[in-house]
Amino acid sequence: MTEQTDTEFWAQALAEDTAARGKQADPSACGTCRGRVANGEQVVHDECAQRATLLPAPDAPDYELILEMTEEQRAALPPRFHTPVFMDSSTPTMWVCAVCWGESWTTQWPCAAACQNGTRVFTSEHLARTAAKRQEAVLAQAQADAAEARARVAEVKGELVAAKERHQEGLRRADERLREMNAELQRYAEGTEAPVLWSVYNKMHGRAATAEARVAQLERELKKYVGAEPTVAEEMAYLSSCLDAVRDLCDEAEQRALRWEQPLPVPEWVSEVRKAAEGLVERRTYPPALPWAALMDDEDLHDFLGDLINALHSDRPTLDVLAEVEKTCASHRAIAEAQHAHNTAPGPSTE
Ligand SMILES: [Zn+2]
Numbered sequence: 001m002t003e004q005t006d007t008e009f010w011a012q013a014l015a016e017d018t019a020a021r022g023k024q025a026d027p028s029a030c031g032t033c034r035g036r037v038a039n040g041e042q043v044v045h046d047e048c049a050q051r052a053t054l055l056p057a058p059d060a061p062d063y064e065l066i067l068e069m070t071e072e073q074r075a076a077l078p079p080r081f082h083t084p085v086f087m088d089s090s091t092p093t094m095w096v097c098a099v100c101w102g103e104s105w106t107t108q109w110p111c112a113a114a115c116q117n118g119t120r121v122f123t124s125e126h127l128a129r130t131a132a133k134r135q136e137a138v139l140a141q142a143q144a145d146a147a148e149a150r151a152r153v154a155e156v157k158g159e160l161v162a163a164k165e166r167h168q169e170g171l172r173r174a175d176e177r178l179r180e181m182n183a184e185l186q187r188y189a190e191g192t193e194a195p196v197l198w199s200v201y202n203k204m205h206g207r208a209a210t211a212e213a214r215v216a217q218l219e220r221e222l223k224k225y226v227g228a229e230p231t232v233a234e235e236m237a238y239l240s241s242c243l244d245a246v247r248d249l250c251d252e253a254e255q256r257a258l259r260w261e262q263p264l265p266v267p268e269w270v271s272e273v274r275k276a277a278e279g280l281v282e283r284r285t286y287p288p289a290l291p292w293a294a295l296m297d298d299e300d301l302h303d304f305l306g307d308l309i310n311a312l313h314s315d316r317p318t319l320d321v322l323a324e325v326e327k328t329c330a331s332h333r334a335i336a337e338a339q340h341a342h343n344t345a346p347g348p349s350t351e
């Protein structure tokens, strides 16, 4: 590299560096400069550019404490407290040591302790940055933990609210049911309405009462007959008295005929009836098999005989035909007797 190109290289590097300066604003920068920095431009005022930061050690002793210290105590203070403080009220203005001072005296910085200890007074920026990053990491973790904790708290709160709502819903339903039951009970008590259950109950009660009364009536009816059936001896006695009456009637007819001096002939039926009463007459005729059929009018009789013919004209087994004939007779007998009862019943009028 020639001397000429070397000079040009450094001139160019210097120009680039100058052009890149002032693109970070100091916290005390004016609005104009902050706006320019935000747009990637340089600050207008040099004092608005980011400057070196002077941070005293966090455990540095207070102004009042230093004033009360002895000279030996001040000299024994650790090097990190011997930082510069700018005195702009003095003439000339100057940098003085933060701790090497007393009543009516100061020490220009760097004091003897600062000169002796050099880097033990300040912490270099890269160490500070590393520490800051560690702190940021710790802070981020703490914030994440806090966020997680808040999320969990919110979740638990949500669960609590849901549980409360479920509980209240349950209470509300129970309350509603209770009110419904109370209202129902009230209606029953007042009788202002006819609740379905009561109407059903009353109906059932009415039916039960009717059935009970009917049963009681049937039982009373039954009692009249239970144990009151006529015995065979009683029936025999009754039949004997009937026969006696028949014989008496025969005797009376005979005596009436014979009481005259010139007796009349005893009626012929007397001896016949006597024989019958003594059981000496063999029965030659039977009573009609279908006396009820004689009660029918022509039309009913015609129907009955038609049905009977239909029942007889069947290819079925004879026992089945007989059953059909019985059935036909039974149904027509019911009709015939009902019709006869109707025809012969006394009318409602008194004529
Ligand atoms: Zn400015």
Ligand SMILES: [Zn+2]
Pocket: 082, 083, 097, 098, 099, 100, 107, 111, 112, 113, 114
């Ligand atoms: Zn000092």
